[in-house]
Amino acid sequence: MTFARTTRGATIAVAAIAMAAMTGCSGYRPAPKSFQEATIQPYRLDSGDRLRVTVFEQQSLSNTYLVDQAGYIAFPLVGSVPARGKTIQEMESIIAGKLRQGYLRDPDVSIEVANYRSIYLMGEVGQAGQYSYVAGMTVQNAIAVAGGFSPRANQSNVDVTRKVNGRVITGRISIAEPILAGDTIYVRERLF
Incomplete structure (x- = not known):
């Protein structure tokens, strides 16, 4: 009687562990x-990306810039430019727009990710x-x-x-x- 009770208890314990494991697996949702x-x-920029920015015929502005922890790049003349969540094309437009505000007449800006x-x-x-x-x-x-x-x-x-x-x-x-x-x-x- 004691052996049967012990075996039955062990079987219940193993079943409970198996059910808990299966419940954990079935709780997974894709x-x-x-x-x-x-x-x-399209790729979205974030902190840690390093951008190669080229402003044609403006060697002093063409360089690589790091997207900082706050999600900005520090760009000459215009200061901090928000980059987090932006696409490359959006960044090109933003920088060109800021440069048009009293710095360059018709800036041609090209950006590529130098390091992801x-x-x-x-x-x-x-x-x-x-x-x-x-x-x-x-x-x-x-x-x-x-x-x-x-x-x-x-x-x-x-x-x-x-x-x-x-x-x-x-x-x-x-x-x-x-x-x-x-x-x-x-x-x-x-x-x-």
Whole structure:
């Protein structure tokens, strides 16, 4: 009787643990549509991006500028220019407009991203940390840069945290999916 009661208690405990694990898994919700759409939208600038700004026939204004922690670049003549959340084309128009206000008659401004803000890898990778982002990078590329998967890693999908329309969202995606500058990638441990 005692053996049966102990076995029954152990079975109930194992079942409870299994249910808790499955409940945790079933509580997962995929990221909203905007999470995936962010990878095909025009690139939005943020802190940490380094911009190469060229003002044609104005060597003194052409240089590289860092988007600071507050989301601005310090541009000669016009001062602080808001960059956070802007596209490259929007920044070109903003700077050209400010230069037209008493500095240059018809400025021709061209901007490109010289260095993207970093990505971050955590969890079951060879070397967790901060890494340089390259345009077109996938999760798999990022994991390779971080030394590959650890022996315990779940190698089919990862959790990515990204800023979308000013909101921070986390979603689970496959390792073949593209990532964006500023993303944080978390490689989970596999269950079995």
